[in-house]
Structures are given as C-alpha cells and as structure tokens.
Amino acid sequence: MGIAFRLSTELVAGIFLGGGIGLLLDRWLGTEPLFLLIFFFLGMAAGILNVFKTAKQLAAQAEADAKEQSGK
Amino acid sequence: MAVEEAASGAAHHGGGLAIDPMHQFRVETIFPIHIGGFDVSFTNASLWMVIVAVAISLLTIAGMGKRSMVPSRMQSVAELSYEFVATMLRDNVGDAGKRFFPFVFTLFMFVLFCNMGGMMPYSFTVTSHIIVTFALAFFIFLGVTIIGFIVHGFRFFQFFVPKGVPIVLLPLLVVIEVISYLTRPISLSVRLFANMMAGHTMLKVFAGFVIAMGWLGGFLPLAFMVAFTGLEILVAFLQAYVFAILTCIYLNDALHMH
Numbered sequence: 001m002g003i004a005f006r007l008s009t010e011l012v013a014g015i016f017l018g019g020g021i022g023l024l025l026d027r028w029l030g031t032e033p034l035f036l037l038i039f040f041f042l043g044m045a046a047g048i049l050n051v052f053k054t055a056k057q058l059a060a061q062a063e064a065d066a067k068e069q070s071g072k
Numbered sequence: 073m074a075v076e077e078a079a080s081g082a083a084h085h086g087g088g089l090a091i092d093p094m095h096q097f098r099v100e101t102i103f104p105i106h107i108g109g110f111d112v113s114f115t116n117a118s119l120w121m122v123i124v125a126v127a128i129s130l131l132t133i134a135g136m137g138k139r140s141m142v143p144s145r146m147q148s149v150a151e152l153s154y155e156f157v158a159t160m161l162r163d164n165v166g167d168a169g170k171r172f173f174p175f176v177f178t179l180f181m182f183v184l185f186c187n188m189g190g191m192m193p194y195s196f197t198v199t200s201h202i203i204v205t206f207a208l209a210f211f212i213f214l215g216v217t218i219i220g221f222i223v224h225g226f227r228f229f230q231f232f233v234p235k236g237v238p239i240v241l242l243p244l245l246v247v248i249e250v251i252s253y254l255t256r257p258i259s260l261s262v263r264l265f266a267n268m269m270a271g272h273t274m275l276k277v278f279a280g281f282v283i284a285m286g287w288l289g290g291f292l293p294l295a296f297m298v299a300f301t302g303l304e305i306l307v308a309f310l311q312a313y314v315f316a317i318l319t320c321i322y323l324n325d326a327l328h329m330h
Contacts, residue, residue, distance in 0.1 A: 006263060006314065013259035018251055039251075046251035050259070053252075057321070 003058060010050035018043010093276035097200055097269065116196045117204070124185040124198070132181075153181065157316065164320035168327050175215075176323075179208070180316035187268060187308035191301070199311075200268040202261060209261035212319050220326035231329050260318055267311050271304045 022039030026032055103114040135150035143151060157177045161169045169176075183199060190197025198204050220228045232249040233242070278300065281293040 005267065009259045009263045009266070010255070013255040013262060014252065017255045017258055021251070042248055042251055043255075045248045046255060049248055049252045050255060 007051050007054055010054055011047040014043045014045075014047020014050055015040070016043070018046060093273045093280065096196070096272060096276060099201075117198050117201065120186070120189060120196045120198050124182060124189055127189075128181045128185055153177075160313075160317055161320055164317060165324045165327065169320065169323060172323055176316055176319055179212070179319060180312055183208070183264065183315050184309065184312035187312055188305070190268065190272065191305055191308060197268055197272055199264055200272055202265045205261035205265040206257065208315075209257040209264075212260070212322065213257040216319075216322045216326045219323070220329070223327055224329060228326075228329065231325070256322060260315065264311050264315055267307055271300075271307055275300060275304065 018039045018041070019036065021043070022036035025035040025039070029035070099115045099117050101113040101115050102119060104111075105113050131146065131153075132150050135144075135146040138144065138147065140147065154177070157180050158173060160180075161173055161176055165172070186197065186199040186204075189195050190200065220231070224230075232246050232253065234245055234249060237245055275297060278293045278297045282290040282297065284290075285293065
C-alpha cells in the first residue's frame with residue numbers, strides 16, 4: 001500500500017505542477033489555453049518519469065535487501 | 073415524499089448528534105497574538121508542535137543523561153532512534169551524509185512524534201495539515217538545491233541533462249527533468265499529509281458508525297477500528313520513515329549527482 005501510494009503521488013504531483021506552471025504562464029502572458037495544454041502534457045511526462053525513477057530505485061532497494069538476506 | 077422528509081429529518085437530526093469527522097483538523101486559537109497585521113496566534117497546532125519538541129528533547133536529553141553501559145529503557149529508545157537514522161543516512165548518502173545527521177534526525181523525530189502524537193485521543197495531528205508538511209518539504213527542497221549548487225557550482229545544472237540523448241530531444245527532456253525535479257516538494261508533502269488526514273478521517277467516520285449502530289451493531293465497526301488503529305500506527309511510523317528516507321535520497325542526489 002505504501003509503495004502504491006508513493007507512486008501515485010509522484011504521478012499526480014507531476015500533473016498538478018505542470019498544470020499550475022501552465023496556468024500561471026497563461027495568466028501572465030495572456031495566451032489562455034496554450035501553455036496550460038503544453039505544460040499539462042509536460043507535467044504528465046514528468047510524473048511518469050518520476051514514477052519510473054521511483055520504481056527503479058525501489059527495485060534496486062529490494063535487490064539489495066534480497067542480497068543481504070541471502071548473504072547472511 | 074415521505075422518504076425525502078425522513079432523509080431531511082435525519083440530516084437535520086444528525087446536525088446536532090452526528091460526529092463531524094473533519095472537526096479534529098480545526099485549528100483553534102489559544103492565545104490570540106497579532107503582529108503587524110499578521111495573525112501569529114498560538115493555536116492548538118503550535119501547542120502540539122511545542123509538545124512534540126519538548127517530548128523529543130526529553131527523550132534524547134533525559135534518556136542519554138546517565139550514559140550507562142546497560143541502558144535503561146529510555147536510553148535504549150534514544151540509542152535505537154539514533155542508530156536507525158544513522159544507518160539510514162549511511163546506506164543512502166554514504167559518509168558524506170554524516171554532516172547532515174542532525175538535520176535528518178531532527179526531521180525524522182519531529183515527523184514521527186507529530187504522527188504518533190496524533191494517535192492519542194483528543195490530540196491534534198500537526199502533520200495532517202498540508203501547510204505544515206509543505207513548509208517542511210519546501211525548505212528541504214530549497215536547502216538540498218542550495219547544497220547541490222554549493223558542492224558542484226554550475227555543474228549542478230548537468231543534473232537536469234540526461235546522458236546519451238539525441239540532441240533533437242534534449243530541450244524537451246531537460247524541461248521534463250526540471251519539472252520532475254520541481255515536483256519533489258509537492259509529492260513529499262502531499263504524501264505525508266494525505267496519509268495522515270485520510271487515516272484520521274476514516275477512524276472518526278468509523279467511530280461515528282459505532283455510535284450510530286448502537287449496542288447491537290456497533291461491535292463490528294468497533295472491531296474494525298481497533299484493527300485500523302494498529303494500521304494507523306504503522307502508517308504513522310512508515311510515513312515518517314518515508315519522509316526521512318526521501319530527504320536522504322534528495323541529499324544524495326545533490327551531493328553525488330549520478
């Protein structure tokens with residue numbers, strides 16, 4: 001449960017941050033949906049990248065734990 | 073019609089009787105203080121932070137006061153928590169992380185005691201407020217970024233440039249990497265806050281069921297609550313651990329930049 005929650009927050013945080021940056025840029029430059037759309041998808045990509053990194057790191061950790069177990 | 077009436081009647085009736093599961097998160101002022109137009113009142117959140125700080129100081133100072141070879145129970149707990157954080161830091165950051173031990177230890181103990189303090193009846197869970205966890209996460213993020221720039225100078229920007237990428241894709245990937253870096257404080261704070269708030273709300277909702285279902289049906293939600301309280305204690309510890317270990321990982325990224 002902890003791992004699932006960790007991965008999902010990574011994904012959601014990416015989307016929210018991307019959307020937020022896009023919205024602020026749009027408000028600042030007056031180009032309504034343009035940057036929101038661009039950064040929404042960039043945020044999604046960043047979220048997926050985060051999930052990927054986290055999963056890789058968790059897998060490495062699990063492998064290290066398994067090695068430690070078998071070593072003993 | 074009758075159903076509607078009954079429903080509205082129940083809702084009306086419930087207004088006075090039912091337990092509001094969000095009431096526990098209300099910040100209440102204890103001493104009102106206003107400085108220069110800002111409301112800096114001493115609230116129940118401040119009170120619990122002070123209690124947590126005092127409890128940690130008591131544990132570490134009084135626990136280690138005697139420094140006996142055969143430790144007392146309190147000394148054992150203090151030594152265990154020291155060992156726990158020291159091992160975590162050594163495994164994740166290496167020897168360079170030793171300098172940051174006081175910081176990570178303080179952070180871990182603060183979050184852990186806030187989470188655990190929230191498990192006591194009538195207490196206030198400081199970490200169930202997004203502003204508290206976000207402030208913690210944001211300053212960690214800021215500090216770690218500054219450390220990265222101090223250690224590596226402008227070479228720290230290489231952190232955002234993935235290796236072995238065709239030059240056409242590079243600008244896009246750098247933007248994605250930067251956004252992914254900026255999400256760190258958000259995911260760090262939301263994870264802790266959401267876990268704490270969801271768990272506490274769930275407990276209160278089920279506590280409401282116990283009362284609503286009365287003497288006959290109330291035992292089922294009560295049994296669930298007992299089990300769930302155990303789970304919540306696990307979550308309280310686990311989230312403090314995750315918070316601290318992610319701080320270690322971010323520190324490691326800033327120091328070693330792989």
